[in-house]
Amino acid sequence: MIHVEKQPEPSPPGFDFDQEVRQPGLSALAELTGQPPTLRRRGPRIQQRAQRLEDLGPAVLRQYDYWTRALDVLHDAYQGICAYSCFYIAPICGPTVDHFAAMVSADPRQAYEWDNYRLASSLMNARKRDFQDVLDPFEVEDGWFELNLGTFEVRPAQGLDEPLSERVRNTIDRLGLNSRECRNMRIRFFNSYWLPKEPSKPVPLWHLREHAPFLEREMRRQGRIRPEDQEAQP
Structure with missing residues (x-):
């Protein structure tokens, strides 16, 4: 998130x-x-x-x-x-x-x-549903959730205090953010950027930003973007 x-x-x-x-x-x-x-x-x-x-x-x-x-x-x-x-x-x-x-x-x-x-x-x-253990997206701060780009699983960011880290974990678990559906979507977008079906027509980074902004932000933060995209800012 x-x-x-x-x-x-x-x-x-x-x-x-x-x-x-x-x-x-x-x-x-x-x-x-x-x-x-x-x-x-x-x-x-x-x-x-x-x-x-x-x-x-x-x-x-x-x-x-x-x-x-x-x-x-x-x-x-x-x-x-x-x-x-x-x-x-x-x-x-x-x-x-x-x-x-x-x-x-x-x-x-x-x-x-x-x-x-x-x-x-x-x-x-x-x-x-009506569960009360999901963080409000309006109150979530960028950087509370991190993405493992090896497994494409979401996890609490390092350095969060334990009460907040637990709330992040509860949100991940309740929403199934590491379910097969969510992980497969992240893999699909990641591969569309790095392994396009037509190598001469790579998917632009802005496409990820508009369709999978959390993934794009984590790819940028972890330096997993193409050299020509390094200087471009959101």
């Missing part, structure tokens, strides 16, 4: 997050708890499902998944990079909205808040 810089909430004229996601979500929550809707909309009233917000479970909230309306702008805001695996997610290959504070444990209103969203592949989102 690498540090992910939090991007500002989308606003008009591009995409009105407040009107498209937050306000419909809050209105649904009001009706689900027996309160009048806060927005006028077509269709029947939403039936009350609980007395209190905290009694609304994820299964109920997923019936009012207005956050999916923001998926395209979330993908654009974070250049399509999964916050956890650090690989580019093609739009047709399952980008998802991860609620970092999971719906099962957070105030239900957080389901409709931009700052609670992380762009994640479907695989990473499924592995993270």
Whole structure:
């Protein structure tokens, strides 16, 4: 993992997050708890499902998944990079909205808040689920995670204090960052750079930076890039 810089909430004229996601979500929550809707909309009233917000479970909230309306702008805001695996997610290959504070444990209103969203592949989102032992990509600092370029396995960086090193290990284990799928992706990108199918057309380093930024950063840090790329900066 690498540090992910939090991007500002989308606003008009591009995409009105407040009107498209937050306000419909809050209105649904009001009706689900027996309160009048806060927005006028077509269709029947939403039936009350609980007395209190905290009694609304994820299964109920997923019936009012207005956050999916923001998926395209979330993908654009974070250049399509999964916050956890650090690989580019093609739009047709399952980008998802991860609620970092999971719906099962957070105030239900957080389901409709931009700052609670992380762009994640479907695989990473499924592995993270509602567990609380995964580091927040917004809080991760560059250099906490290192890559062994012999095995292509992720490990905690040397020199971290033990509590932080344990949190890094827990994140690696929970997300399966050393699973066959993740390691094979790193190997594939590494080989595309060093062993291109057409030697006269090597894959440029910027391609790795845009599709596998953690791998590219570790290759650069460890001096495993071509001489002509040594001076180029990200």
